[in-house]
Each structure stands twice: as C-alpha cells, then as structure tokens.
Amino acid sequence: MKQGSRLSTMKKSTKANGITYLMLLVAFAVVQIFTATGSMTNLIKGLLVPACIYIIMAVSLNLTVGILGELSLGHAGFMCVGAFASSFFSVCMRDVITSEWVRFPIAIIIGGVVAALFGFVVGIPVLRLRGDYLAIVTLAFGEIVKNLMNVLYIGKDDSGFHFSLKSAADLGMEPDGKVIVKGALGITGTPRDSSFIVAFILVVITIFVVLNVINSRQGRAIMSIRDNRIAAESIGINITKYKLMAFVVSAFFAGIAGVLYSHNISTLTATTNNFGYNMSIMVLVYVVLGGIGNIRGSIIAAVILTVLPELLREFSDYRMLVYSLVLIFMMLFSSSPAMVNFREKLSLKTKRSKGKKAKEAV
Amino acid sequence: MEFLQFFISGLSLGSIYAIIALGYTMVYGIAKMLNFAHGDVIMVGGYLLFTISTTMGLPVWIGITGAVVGCTALGVVIERFAYRPLRGATSLAVLITAIGVSYLLQNLALLIFGAAPKSFTSIVTMPAMTFANGALTVTGESIVTIAICIVIMIVLTLFVNKTKPGRAMHAVSEDRGAAQLMGVNVNGTIALTFAIGSALAAIAGALLCSAYPTLTPYTGAMPGIKTFVAAVFGGIGSIPGAMVGGLLLGLIESLSKAYISSEMADAIVFLVLIVVLVVKPTGIFGKKISEKV
Incomplete structure (x- = not known):
C-alpha cells in the first residue's frame, strides 16, 4: 500500500494528533539548531521554559474548558499548590538527594500528585454544581490557596516540622531550626532544576496524555456530558466520575506546570500576578484564542502570547x-447566535458552489 | 462592647455588600447570567465621583448624580453590545465575555487613572457618634450606609412588586418566552434591570470608597466576587436573599478579621461560599428549580 493512501485512510483524530506532534518536533529542532549555532538571544532563551509552562497550563485548562465544558477560574490555584509542594520538597531534600536527576522527577511527581489531590477534594462537592457556580467556586479556591500561602509558615528542626498560620516566631522551634516557608516571603533557595529539555519532555507528556484521554472511551464520555448532560446520564454515563476525572487530570498537569515554574525562579511567592486571578485569566485567554477544545490551538496561542509581549515591550x-x-x-x-447562523449560511454556500464545480468537472 | 463595635462595622460593610448583591441577583434572576463586570462598575462609579468632586471640585451631589448616571449608561451599553448578542448562546460563552468586560473596565481604568491609589475624600459629612463613654464609636459612614441600604431595600421591593416594569421583571425571570407572548418588552426589561443594577453599583461604589478611602482600578474586583458569595448565600435571584446574604457576609468578614486573622478573612469568606454551595446550593431563600428534559 502506498503512503498516500494510508494517510487518507487514517482516522481523522490520528492525523490531527500527528500534525500536533510533528509541530512540536519541528519547534524543538528549531530551538536546538538556534542554540547550537548560538544565534539565540538571552531574551528568547529566558522565555523557553515559561513558554513550556504556559503550554502545559493552556492544554490542561483546555481539558476542563473545552472538553468538559466547565469554566475553571482557579487553574492558577492548582499551579500554586504544585509549585509550593514541590519547592518545599526540593528545599528540604536539597542536601539529602544531591543529584538533580533523581530529585527533580520526584519533585515533579509530588507537585502533580498534590495538585491532583486538591483537584479531587475541590472537585467532589463542586462538580455537582452548575456551570456558573463551578466558575465562582474554582475562583474562590484559587483565592483561598493564594491567601493561605501568604500566611503559611513551616519550619524544620530536630524534632520535626512545625506549622503556623501566624508568624515565624510562632513556630516554637529550637534555635537551630530553619524556616522553610516564610509566609508572604514564600520559599527561597529552590534549586533551579528546570531546563528547556525537561520542560519540553513534560509538554510532550502532557499533550500525549490529554490527546489520548480525549480520543479514548473516557474522553467521549466526557464530551457527551458537555454536549448534553441529561442525555449522557440517561445512557448510563456516570457524570460525577467522568467530570472528576477530567478535572483531576487537568489539576495534575497544572501542578506540574507549577513545579516547572517554582524550579525556574529563586524566590517563590504567591501574588495576584503569578498565582491569582490574573494568571487564571491569562491562561483562559490562551485557551479562548487558540480555540476552545482545540489542543493544537492552545499550544500555538500559548507560545505566541508568551513571546509576543516580550518583543513588544513598549x-x-x-x-x-x-x-x-x-x-x-x-x-x-x-458563539453569538447571529454569527453562528451567518457562518452556517456561508459554509453552505461554499459547499454548494464546490458541489457545482465538481459536477461541472464530471 | 468590643464585640458590638465589630458587629456594627460588619453591619455597615454588609450593607454595602447587600447593595452590590442586589444588582448581582437581579441581573442573574432575569438574564440568567453571572455579570462578572458588576464589581468593576463599582470601581467606575468610584472614579467618576472622584473625578467630579475631588479633581474638578464640584459639589458632592453633582458627583453622585454623575456617577449614578454614568454607571447606568455603562451598564446599559455593556448589556447592549456585549451580552445581548450572546443571548441564547452557551453559558460558557456568556461567562467568558463577562470576564472579558470586567478585565476591559479594569485595564481602561488603569490606563486612564494609573495604578497609584487615589485617596478618596469621604462623601459623608456626618460626625462619628460615641456611646457608653467612648467605648463604642459609630462612624457617620456606618450610619449613612445602613440607612441608605434600608431605603434601597424598601424602594426596590415596592418597585418590583407593585409597578408594571417591576412585574415585567418577574415575568421575564419566570419564563422569557411566555412573557414575550404576553407583550412584555423582554429586551427593554433586561436593559432596565442592568440599568438599576449599575445605578446601585454606583451608589455602592460611593459608599465603599467613603468607608475604605483608597481607590485603585482593582477596588471593585474583590467586593464584586465577594458579593457574588453573598448573593449565592441568600439564594441567587432573590431580593431579600441578597440583603440577608450581604449582611451575613459583612458580619462574617468583620468578625473573622477581628477574632481569627485579618489576612485570612478573605479565605474564610470564600470557604463559607464553598460550604454553602455544598450544603444548600440554592441558598437561604432560593427556589429549587427542577430540570426539564
């Protein structure tokens, strides 16, 4: 069988996913070539990891917004949880596990799992609610997390860990104790383990998992809930289970993005701009601009909107x-009904004229 | 005595929340949409008042009138150009548009007025009152806020229940299609609701900035989100619910600031929201709506 015919008999989703992976591969190759030839400016170099972080954020949010059809405004909250959990681990284990090739993967898993746990805990009560409520509760969750991180103090001495929500002095530690999480000052001294290679691998894993979830039996169940909840329920789809599944996967990857973020900067603090409402909205902009439900669009939008603002600083x-x-x-x-009608008419017209041409050709 | 002091400041804050929540709940009841930009209309009201009475030096009553008129116009314009074209679209699309409008207002204010906070002169000239030999102080702002809140509540209840446009609002919120068949001007009614909500937001903005005299482009965002909590608490779509929810929320915030932790007051308020939604999603006064296939 010839290559061309195999391409045309390929499943539509496989073809589309293939293009996405190819695009990633080309992007990676381009970056490597530029780095090798030394024609990469420091500005662009500094943007590589953030671009990967935003791709992961956008793709994972798209799973909730586009595939599940629910608006989450607390995506940055999950990122925050992942960032702090992993940073805490890395700072604690810095002297115990010296090899970053052992420590960083563990940190990544910890960040993802903790964020997923939060997703699970928030998701159970919340996902039974209707759309608008979900949006506001996830927003509330994000604010709670940000707020808590600003008053949380954790210290470590010989007798173990000490927690406080008031001040470092309130920890009641022995004099040789070390404060690791310093409330509004955050965590300092996180090892800078994030690199473009690791970030890129994580991007590929994220996209691989999300695309496979979408094209699986579970993904179709999730999309059926989005399209018609009552119909989906009546054919025996467990709504809460599948909603929760999408939500937890989405939170997991947001947590991983948080790990990359926290291991890319030296001082980790929770502010409105990095983990608050603003970040959640920014990621939402990526998803909306790239096309709701379109994973490849999210990737492209995230990259463009990370690089473009830096180039157009004025x-x-x-x-x-x-x-x-x-x-x-x-x-x-x-989405406006008038525009949807207009586009339908337009596509009908082009189809008709195409059909005519095809007939004339015959 | 100390408790009473916090209780009164909570009541005053709660009254502001209640006024904002009224706007939220009316719009939600009729347009079935979460108007995210409502909080930012408060901020616009604050800036209008600031510009007219502080920068231009005109009397306060002109400033308040200007703020109310400006915000009403803004509310109607937002409804006409951002929300009306999306009537009948998915709630996700409407919600994202509302967030966009909220963001647009914030960033326009940021461009025009800058990020530096403006110190707002209180519009209330009433002196503070002291009781029990100075152990209890009630600021003029508190008294005026609570009084205005009660007046608005009474007027609004009468308006919605006794007048023709008010009953049209009821009809539209009950069943939009049937209301249209009965000759109710649906678009006009929804626009009127937005106008009333935004006018209330302007008043709330003036009171909020008088009680907490710093004004930034983000002044409205937090109260906006918190009053949504209040509206949900009382049962979204219900006018007495918004009132009770607002007052309760103000009390919770003020008391948790006083007795638990001032940094965590916001977190506690949001925790209340999550608990309410889990235990009683329809709120205190909310109606349970069963879904029809």
Whole structure:
C-alpha cells in the first residue's frame, strides 16, 4: 500500500494528533539548531521554559474548558499548590538527594500528585454544581490557596516540622531550626532544576496524555456530558466520575506546570500576578484564542502570547487591554447566535458552489 | 462592647455588600447570567465621583448624580453590545465575555487613572457618634450606609412588586418566552434591570470608597466576587436573599478579621461560599428549580 493512501485512510483524530506532534518536533529542532549555532538571544532563551509552562497550563485548562465544558477560574490555584509542594520538597531534600536527576522527577511527581489531590477534594462537592457556580467556586479556591500561602509558615528542626498560620516566631522551634516557608516571603533557595529539555519532555507528556484521554472511551464520555448532560446520564454515563476525572487530570498537569515554574525562579511567592486571578485569566485567554477544545490551538496561542509581549515591550500597558478585547470579540464571533447562523449560511454556500464545480468537472 | 463595635462595622460593610448583591441577583434572576463586570462598575462609579468632586471640585451631589448616571449608561451599553448578542448562546460563552468586560473596565481604568491609589475624600459629612463613654464609636459612614441600604431595600421591593416594569421583571425571570407572548418588552426589561443594577453599583461604589478611602482600578474586583458569595448565600435571584446574604457576609468578614486573622478573612469568606454551595446550593431563600428534559 502506498503512503498516500494510508494517510487518507487514517482516522481523522490520528492525523490531527500527528500534525500536533510533528509541530512540536519541528519547534524543538528549531530551538536546538538556534542554540547550537548560538544565534539565540538571552531574551528568547529566558522565555523557553515559561513558554513550556504556559503550554502545559493552556492544554490542561483546555481539558476542563473545552472538553468538559466547565469554566475553571482557579487553574492558577492548582499551579500554586504544585509549585509550593514541590519547592518545599526540593528545599528540604536539597542536601539529602544531591543529584538533580533523581530529585527533580520526584519533585515533579509530588507537585502533580498534590495538585491532583486538591483537584479531587475541590472537585467532589463542586462538580455537582452548575456551570456558573463551578466558575465562582474554582475562583474562590484559587483565592483561598493564594491567601493561605501568604500566611503559611513551616519550619524544620530536630524534632520535626512545625506549622503556623501566624508568624515565624510562632513556630516554637529550637534555635537551630530553619524556616522553610516564610509566609508572604514564600520559599527561597529552590534549586533551579528546570531546563528547556525537561520542560519540553513534560509538554510532550502532557499533550500525549490529554490527546489520548480525549480520543479514548473516557474522553467521549466526557464530551457527551458537555454536549448534553441529561442525555449522557440517561445512557448510563456516570457524570460525577467522568467530570472528576477530567478535572483531576487537568489539576495534575497544572501542578506540574507549577513545579516547572517554582524550579525556574529563586524566590517563590504567591501574588495576584503569578498565582491569582490574573494568571487564571491569562491562561483562559490562551485557551479562548487558540480555540476552545482545540489542543493544537492552545499550544500555538500559548507560545505566541508568551513571546509576543516580550518583543513588544513598549506596548506592555496595552497588553491586558488587548487580552480583554480578545476574550469579548472571540466569544461574540464564535458563539453569538447571529454569527453562528451567518457562518452556517456561508459554509453552505461554499459547499454548494464546490458541489457545482465538481459536477461541472464530471 | 468590643464585640458590638465589630458587629456594627460588619453591619455597615454588609450593607454595602447587600447593595452590590442586589444588582448581582437581579441581573442573574432575569438574564440568567453571572455579570462578572458588576464589581468593576463599582470601581467606575468610584472614579467618576472622584473625578467630579475631588479633581474638578464640584459639589458632592453633582458627583453622585454623575456617577449614578454614568454607571447606568455603562451598564446599559455593556448589556447592549456585549451580552445581548450572546443571548441564547452557551453559558460558557456568556461567562467568558463577562470576564472579558470586567478585565476591559479594569485595564481602561488603569490606563486612564494609573495604578497609584487615589485617596478618596469621604462623601459623608456626618460626625462619628460615641456611646457608653467612648467605648463604642459609630462612624457617620456606618450610619449613612445602613440607612441608605434600608431605603434601597424598601424602594426596590415596592418597585418590583407593585409597578408594571417591576412585574415585567418577574415575568421575564419566570419564563422569557411566555412573557414575550404576553407583550412584555423582554429586551427593554433586561436593559432596565442592568440599568438599576449599575445605578446601585454606583451608589455602592460611593459608599465603599467613603468607608475604605483608597481607590485603585482593582477596588471593585474583590467586593464584586465577594458579593457574588453573598448573593449565592441568600439564594441567587432573590431580593431579600441578597440583603440577608450581604449582611451575613459583612458580619462574617468583620468578625473573622477581628477574632481569627485579618489576612485570612478573605479565605474564610470564600470557604463559607464553598460550604454553602455544598450544603444548600440554592441558598437561604432560593427556589429549587427542577430540570426539564
């Protein structure tokens, strides 16, 4: 059988996923070539890991927003949980496990699992609620996490760990004790284990898992819930289970993005811009701009919107303004009934004219 | 005595929340959408008042009128151009648009007025009152806020129950299609609801900035989200519910600031939301709506 015919008989989803992977491969090769030839500016080099972080964030949020059809505004909260959990681990184990090739993978798993646990705990009560409520509760969750991280103190001395929600002095430690999490000052001294290679591998894993979830039996169940909850329930799909599944997977990868983030900077603090509402909205912009439910779109949007603002620094005041307009106009164009009708008419017309041409050709 | 002091400040904060929550709950009841931008309309009201009375030096009553008129117009414009085209679209699309509008208002304010906080002069000239030999102080702002809140509550209840446009609101929130068949102007009614909600937001903005006299582009965001908690607490769509929810929320926030931790007050408020939604998702006064296939 010839290559071409195999391509045409391939399943549509396989073909689309193949293009996504190919795109990643090309991007990776381009980065490697540029690095090898030394034509990479420091600015771009510094953006490589953040770009990967945002890709992971956008793809995982797209699983909740696009595939599950529920709006989560607390995605940054999961990232925050993952970042702090893994950073805490790395700082504690810095002297015990010296090899970063052992320590960092464990940190990644810890960050992801802790975020997934939070996703599970938040998801159980919340996912039984309707859309608007889910959005506001996830938003509340994100704010709670950010708030807690700003008052949390954890210290370590010979007798073990000490926790406090008031101040470092309140920990009641022995004099040789070390404060690891310093409330609003966050965690300092996280080893800088994140590198582009690791980040890229994690991007590939994220995309692989998310695409496979989408194209699996579970993914179809999740999408059926999105399209018609009552119909899905009536054919025996366990709504809570599948919703929770998508939500937990999404939280897991947000946690991993948090690990990459915290191991890429030296001081980790929770502010509105990195783990608050603003971050959740920014990731939502990536998802909306790339197309809700379109994984490849999320990747492209995340990369473009990470690199572009850095290159256009003089317009940085207008960036958020443009983001908000993007949200509004994308929604008006893609979802307003008038526009949907208009597009349907248009596509019908082009189809008809194509059909005519095909007939004429025959 | 100390408790009473915190109780009164909670009541005053709660009254502001209640006024904001009224706008939220009315819009939700009628348009069935979460107006995320509501909190930012409060901020716009604050800036309008600041510009007119502090920067331009005009009397306060002109400032308040200007803020109310400006916010009402803003609410109607937002409804007309951002939300009306999406009527009938999925709730996800509407929600994302509302977030976009909220963000747009914040960033426009940031561009126009800058990020530096403006110190707001209180619009209340009433002096503080002391009771029990100075052990209990009630600020003029508290008294005015609580009084205004009660007046708004009474007027709004009368308006919704006794007047024709008010009953049209009831009809539209009950069944939009049937209301239209009965000759109710649905678009007009929804626009009117947005206008009332935004006017209330302007008043709330003036009171909020008087009680907490710093004004930044993000002033409205937090109260906006918190009053959603209040609206849900009382049962979203219900006017007395918004009132009770707002007052309870103000009390919870003020008392937890006083007795637990001031940094964690916000977290506690949001925890209340999660607990309420899990235990009684319809809120205190909410109606249970069964879904029809």
